[in-house]
């Protein structure tokens with residue numbers, strides 16, 4: 001069990017060794033986002049901007065204009081929300097190669113409460129032209145994405161979690177932008193990202209025993225969306241999305257935009273139903289917002305009966 | 307030192323005990339910045355501010371905005387002792403369904419004048435409240451408490467600019483200058499000094515005080531500048547009152563363990 005934020009930190013150290021133009025920036029949350037792992041190895045290439053996310057993102061753009069490869073982190077809620085306009089004007093509009101990482105995403109941050117729970121960051125980042133959006137499902141995938149990103153052009157948003165989770169992918173899997181089939185099935189396609197992928201796997205297992213044969217696909221790259229998911233959806237004829245994010249504008253939004261145009265099918269979006277988060281343990285909140293395994297099974301079961 | 311400041315010092319110690327109790331019970335939360343602000347909050351809620359806990363939405367009340375929202379425990383401790391809610395609630399800090407959210411939520415708890423948590427927003431809310439009260443011809447004042455790390459946010463300075471542009475002499479901006487943020491000492495992470503000179507240059511009437519000296523705190527809060535906002539730079543010690551938390555960056559956002567809890571409560575007797 002490791003957290004995706006640790007995959008970010010380890011990935012940074014790897015790319016720091018590979019390319020000396022890699023620079024890392026944080027806004028007073030370096031131990032939480034894990035960017036401090038890079039600071040420990042390469043202190044001269046680490047810049048703490050203090051609690052000034054906007055200025056940090058603009059400066060990242062400046063570093064990019066002058067040949068550096070900036071990796072910039074804070075909590076997801078602050079880097080995408082507080083610095084949104086800085087990202088739009090300075091990173092996405094000029095299509096600069098800036099890598100943004102938002103940690104402590106979703107409601108799994110728990111006790112800090114609604115002010116700190118990022119539930120619209122995927123929507124915000126996905127709406128920006130040129131932005132790439134990656135929500136890895138485990139430590140290995142996160143680390144691989146960070147290493148692979150050295151070869152990507154333009155801006156990227158990577159969303160990580162504080163909560164630890166099981167590894168789903170092997171540590172040598174590498175990273176590409178394709179959807180990943182985790183289990184084939186014939187009745188319904190489950191598309192998930194982040195912490196919800198493990199829940200999708202577990203739910204599919206249980207549902208299989210109730211006679212519902214789920215196809216499970218990890219869709220960590222939400223933009224650009226891999227349209228090959230349409231093959232699975234046309235096979236099963238039904239699609240369910242699972243994300244630790246608002247049902248508006250995130251993974252569910254992206255998939256429904258695609259299917260509405262190319263392959264209208266019955267769809268269920270599992271996520272946070274247009275409400276803010278609140279304090280509580282991660283488990284309590286997953287239950288309350290209907291993202292825990294039981295709720296997910298019940299929702300899919302009901303969807304299949306309708 | 308007189309009877310009043312002695313009383314307020316006792317209050318501040320009680321508030322500090324509540325802070326430790328709450329964070330220990332929650333097993334998460336922010337002790338350092340709650341303890342550094344305890345004396346200022348005691349002076350505000352137990353002497354300076356005019357309000358009625360029985361009638362928490364009274365339009366003519368003074369307002370308090372905790373811009374450094376992570377110090378919620380010190381605000382909750384003061385509200386509880388002033389009778390805004392049953393003290394039993396204090397051990398529900400950060401729990402599911404509790405009005406005592408990890409960061410203050412104005413929708414869930416009467417007495418919280420503005421929802422905060424993301425740094426650098428409370429001060430702008432305070433500016434708006436002060437403008438509104440001024441429009442109404444109200445004599446109420448607005449007090450806003452910020453962290454010294456928090457003032458690295460550019461929005462803080464946009465709000466300072468607006469506060470003095472609109473001549474908000476009903477607004478008091480207090481900086482809890484405890485010299486620490488999360489990643490380390492403020493001077494090392496991202497230097498914001500000189501703070502008092504910055505406030506002054508933004509047009510605030512500015513005083514620097516010892517933020518643990520109640521005489522100085524009261525004197526400062528009872529200053530009424532004309533046509534300009536008041537800025538108070540309060541020199542404080544993060545974790546003040548608990549020896550092993552004092553000046554310890556590790557206790558910014560960490561609950562005490564069993565032994566630390568016992569030790570802290572002993573020191574705060």
Ligand SMILES: Cc1ncc(C[n+]2csc(CCOP(=O)(O)OP(=O)(O)O)c2C)c(N)n1
Nearest residue numbers: 028339423424425453454455456486487488
């Ligand atoms: C916009 C924003 N960025 C980051 C954080 C995370 N954070 C919470 S407290 C804190 C440090 C605050 O330091 P300071 O203002 O000095 O507060 P104090 O020392 O009084 O606790 C940070 C970075 C936040 N709450 N809001």
Ligand SMILES: [Mg+2]
Nearest residue numbers: 454455484486
């Ligand atoms: Mg501080």
